[in-house]
Amino acid sequence: MYKKVILILVPLSIMVCLSACAELKQTGKEIGHTTKKVxxxxxxxxxDTVKAIGRETKEVVEEIKE
Incomplete structure (x- = not known):
């Protein structure tokens, strides 16, 4: 009796765990991609900000030289 219950519960537990792992993996990928984009x-x-400041600084220096 107990062997039959174990034979049913063990594969069922493994399937549930694998399903949960797949969802966690997908969630991790989404977080990683979002972090990369941000x-x-x-x-x-x-x-872009540093380049703009550099250009403006260069223009100011050139105006001061003239």
């Missing part, structure tokens, strides 16, 4: 956006924004 970090890239911040990096590009910072780069």
């Amino acid at each position: 970090t890239t956006a911040i990096g590009h924004g910072t780069r």
